[in-house]
Amino acid sequence: MFNESSFFKDVKPLFILGVPRSGTTFLQQVINTHPQILITDELRVVSWIFQEARKLRGGFQENGDPYPFNHGEEFASYLTKNCGTIIAPFYFSKAQKLGKQKILYWGDKYPHYHAILDQMLESFPRGSYIFIYRDLKDVICSVxxxxxxxxxxxxxxxxxxxxxxxxxxxxxxxxxxxxxxxLICVDYVRLSTNLKQESQKIFDQLNLDLQESTLEEIDQLSGVQSHSLRKEKSSAKKFNFNQSNERWKKELNDEEIELISNKIDNIQHWIDYYYNYLLS
Structure with a gap:
């Protein structure tokens, strides 16, 4: 039975974020191996609630039926303030079905949290966030x-x-x-090449013990194409990290490489910020 007071006292929201195609799916699968964590793969419910809150504020006048004539602003504030209370019981129920009897973290993976991060901090003041960085040249190539x-x-x-x-x-x-x-920061290459050690660091930061059985489950994700595991009935496909890493060198011509290098140079200080401050 769902015990609301106990659940919200002990269990924290946890969100996985990063630029699209930067390894967020792989990271979600690694994190989700832990028996005390349940992270969904782009349920996107938090973004959906905030989107609906915006429409509630605009009301019928801006958005038509079925949005409110009156009290839209008031209810939108109520909805965003209490969205954790609304969402969390779903995760409790899903965790029980998956055999995770006592989760300590629940949340979702979605690359586009950049658009609502300010609202998330307000709605989830106890929340934790895991950001993964991958070489932007490889990300651009994948996109x-x-x-x-x-x-x-x-x-x-x-x-x-x-x-x-x-x-x-x-x-x-x-x-x-x-x-x-x-804020927990992860480097895609380090995670991919030192999977067990880097996973241990993440769980340490979450103050979670890591059993050998979980490490073995994590190890099984190595060499598997993460997107091939997203659907329950899909079969796993092999993945070669060495072929994927620095793919931009193989797939882009000199003109394209120069173009993306110039784009990245304009934000190089933010890459330095990530490695010198956030990841250190």
């Missing part, structure tokens, strides 16, 4: 292939989202709206 975009559109998209994340982290850490220990 280009995945979306069928040209290099310039892909580079603009990736660099904009990354810059928004970093400026938000810097702002909220300096203002102390986010405590430093609320």
């Amino acid at each position: 280009k292939n995945g979306h069928g975009w040209n290099v310039e559109k892909s580079a603009n998209y990736v660099c904009k989202i990354y810059e928004e994340y970093m400026t938000s982290f810097d702002k909220f850490l300096q203002s102390q709206e986010m405590a430093r220990d609320q």
